[in-house]
Amino acid sequence: MRVIAPADRSAAVRDLLVAEPGATHVAVFPGAAVQPAGDVIEADVAREAADDLLGQLCTLGVDRSGGVTLELIDTSLSDAADAAEEAAPGDPQDAVIWDEVVARTGEESRLSISYQAFLTIACLLAAIGAITDSPVTVVGAMVLGPEFGPLAAVAVGLVLRRGDLVRRGAVALGAGFPLAMAVTALGTLLLDATGLLSTAQLADLDQVAFIYEVGPFSLIVALLAGAAGMLSLTSAKSASLVGVFISVTTVPAAAFASVALVEGRYVQAMQSGLQLAVNLVGIVIAAAAVLLLARSRSERGGRKLSAG
Incomplete structure (x- = not known):
């Protein structure tokens, strides 16, 4: 110090x-x-x-x-x-250092060019993984996904009543995902034009069906991912591998929603969109719950903290 x-x-x-x-x-x-x-x-x-x-x-x-x-x-x-x-x-x-948590989430939740580039590339990779029914490629997309920063910022902002963090994270998510999905849709149209993709390829995706199949386990995985991510943030553990776990529930669903929509598979597109929405909400809820538990053990968790 x-x-x-x-x-x-x-x-x-x-x-x-x-x-x-x-x-x-x-x-x-x-x-x-x-x-x-x-x-x-x-x-x-x-x-x-x-x-x-x-x-x-x-x-x-x-x-x-x-x-x-x-x-x-x-x-x-x-x-x-x-x-x-x-x-x-x-x-x-x-031990939780609240100023450190606020500083890290504030820094990692900005809608920057690098954030958008990583998210867009991750969605494109996830789309290719879904099209080719390749879990390995989907995992590669998860490694690149940067969305945990904004999600953590929203959770921290809600718990500490920091509107600036909530707004910053919401903007990064609300603008970042639609833009990445739009670019993915354009990429899908390009694959269609070159003959590398047909709607028949989306009919049998046994290896990556988890991307768009919404069920109770979708929410359970999202809750576990949110809890693990926030624990890694507050306990100073490396968040890199946890970030992969977070992206299991977000990037593939966003990418596949774009591909399915372009290819006219509207049911799968709606399912993927619902999967993305459920997972984003579940991650924030679980992350906020972990923060509330940490705050209850802290004598000054409610202090107005400065943004990093």
């Missing part, structure tokens, strides 16, 4: 870090900060203690008059660090 504090609050910040059992390696650099001006105070902090410290630093107004930066430490060879880790209550993997 690196804190830039005005000179008149530097001592309070230093005392706060020194008094925290879960913090160690406290160092003070008077006058080292130029913009904003002030002292730089650094400390190694156990993850379990970070959220409470951030709350106290915000109470001191350091986030407004100075700044606070968190960086992950991969390796620390120190008895003092080991002692701080032991002194901090709970398990580091279960």
Whole structure:
């Protein structure tokens, strides 16, 4: 943790870090900060203690008059660090740093060119996988799917009452998926024109029928995906493999809806669209439920948090 504090609050910040059992390696650099001006105070902090410290630093107004930066430490060879880790209550993997959650979801939920490109390519790959009845290609599309960021932003925004996060995630989903599906539909028309696709190819898709067959397990998978995704986000676990699991329920359904609609298979198109809608809602519901459980264990989960 690196804190830039005005000179008149530097001592309070230093005392706060020194008094925290879960913090160690406290160092003070008077006058080292130029913009904003002030002292730089650094400390190694156990993850379990970070959220409470951030709350106290915000109470001191350091986030407004100075700044606070968190960086992950991969390796620390120190008895003092080991002692701080032991002194901090709970398990580091279960600790939720709410500011970190807000910052990550805010950053990953933007409707950017790269987000749209990844989502569009994922839908195109999923469409090819569906057309060729190739689960391997569909899995490849899942790897590229970037939609968990906006879904997580909506869930976080609902739980923390952050309208900006809800709007940002909704825009990324509401604009991103239709555009990706439109491009996929154009790609399907191109395949039709070149003779690489016929409606008969969509009649027997045993390997990828899960894409458009809506049932109770569709919602169950979506709920499990949402819960797993939010757990990975709040526990600082890698979200890459979880992102694949999330895309099982979204990208293939969006892609196949476009293909089926172009090919005149309206029932399958409607089923795929319904599958997509059910899964998006289920993911958000489960993700929000996980956040609510985490918030109930946190003393400051309801604090108004700044966007990242």
